[in-house]
Amino acid sequence: MTPATNNSPPTPQAELRPEQLFERLTAAAEENEALGRELLRCYEQLSLVFEITEHIATLQDPQNIQQSLLRRYATMLGASAALLDHDGRCDSVEGVDAVAPLALDPTRLRELLRDEIAAVRSSRRTTVPTLPASVATELDGAHVLLGALPQFQSETGVVIALRRSSDPPFDSSDRLAAESVLGYGGHILSNVLMVRHLQQTALETVRALANAIDAKDNYTHGHSERVGWLARMVGQALGMPNRQLQILEWAGLLHDVGKIGVPERILNKPGRLTTEEFDEMKRHPRLSYEVLRPVASLAPVLEGVLYHHENHDGSGYPTGLAGDAIPLIARVIHVVDIFDALTSSRSYRKGFTIAKAYEILRTDSGRVTDPLVTDCFLTAFERYRAERPADFAERFAHIAAEADPVPDDEEARRGR
Numbered sequence: 001m002t003p004a005t006n007n008s009p010p011t012p013q014a015e016l017r018p019e020q021l022f023e024r025l026t027a028a029a030e031e032n033e034a035l036g037r038e039l040l041r042c043y044e045q046l047s048l049v050f051e052i053t054e055h056i057a058t059l060q061d062p063q064n065i066q067q068s069l070l071r072r073y074a075t076m077l078g079a080s081a082a083l084l085d086h087d088g089r090c091d092s093v094e095g096v097d098a099v100a101p102l103a104l105d106p107t108r109l110r111e112l113l114r115d116e117i118a119a120v121r122s123s124r125r126t127t128v129p130t131l132p133a134s135v136a137t138e139l140d141g142a143h144v145l146l147g148a149l150p151q152f153q154s155e156t157g158v159v160i161a162l163r164r165s166s167d168p169p170f171d172s173s174d175r176l177a178a179e180s181v182l183g184y185g186g187h188i189l190s191n192v193l194m195v196r197h198l199q200q201t202a203l204e205t206v207r208a209l210a211n212a213i214d215a216k217d218n219y220t221h222g223h224s225e226r227v228g229w230l231a232r233m234v235g236q237a238l239g240m241p242n243r244q245l246q247i248l249e250w251a252g253l254l255h256d257v258g259k260i261g262v263p264e265r266i267l268n269k270p271g272r273l274t275t276e277e278f279d280e281m282k283r284h285p286r287l288s289y290e291v292l293r294p295v296a297s298l299a300p301v302l303e304g305v306l307y308h309h310e311n312h313d314g315s316g317y318p319t320g321l322a323g324d325a326i327p328l329i330a331r332v333i334h335v336v337d338i339f340d341a342l343t344s345s346r347s348y349r350k351g352f353t354i355a356k357a358y359e360i361l362r363t364d365s366g367r368v369t370d371p372l373v374t375d376c377f378l379t380a381f382e383r384y385r386a387e388r389p390a391d392f393a394e395r396f397a398h399i400a401a402e403a404d405p406v407p408d409d410e411e412a413r414r415g416r
């Protein structure tokens, strides 16, 4: 018996008739065209995803990022609404048609989609839910797409996108595009919030450190906090941008941390300091600088801290810089530091009245302090007192209201 072989020639296919061949070619061409259209749509959505995420990555404010993300998300999907359900609320998005076409408020929409929202929140998958008939009717047949938005330190947000019933339903490519935009966008948003959170934590740490320093000196309670606050006020009056204001406030809060290295017997000495004791006190700006230098994120405040006792005429310390060579941030801190020292009670004298402190600042302007910054401070502080008397009364409650004591101000001006 001869074994069966597999290498027998293929059975020739039946020849196609011309009209059959035409039919097949037409079908293939149509399929190609559909694929081409789908490819083009995918490409357009990909460009949009890229454009949206690139745009929001340039924004700084989390609220702006969220609004911009949702607005563009709705536009990309051709949705009549985009609402974010998170933190127990359902917020509509400014600039989008919200749920107005459905005559529904966000709370009602949230109630209607409660189960579907919960499912998306736990699966973190973007879905086109199948709705119960009663819900579909109340939504007037609108198409619904629910997307998951990752959120920093809170439960996943759910973005509800709605399309009118007269528009095409959401399909798989809408779902994929939605997932990409919300995935990337949510991570950008989370990163910004995380940076904010770290900044806040760092600021609280800085405050705690400054308070620890003030606690060491019995007579300078709240000094660092006030210097930080006043420095920001002057920075605002000088028209500095927000980032500079933050740096100024931090430099003000931290300017005296080096006093941690000055013995308490000197800080709290009831009488005047000897020359040797004052030399010891004068080490504190450089000590502050050395304490803060290893913290990379505090680099911008270093020059404010190091030079806050430099005088306009070059007679200050630790380096003897003069005029504009002294960094502006240090010139601002110098003025408000002196004001706060003059108006606070010290171990060797009672605090001066505001009028007396102004008088001393005016006399020393151009010699000890920068004249422009001094003028700016005097104007800004007067305006603050006039416009916010309650805040002033609380923040500067310690300032003496009665007549000034003996005019011994020299040590306060020199950084004690």
Ligand SMILES: [Fe+2]
Binding pocket: 223, 227, 255, 256, 337
């Ligand atoms: Fe100070």
Ligand SMILES: [Fe+2]
Binding pocket: 255, 256, 284, 285, 308, 309, 337, 415
């Ligand atoms: Fe100081």
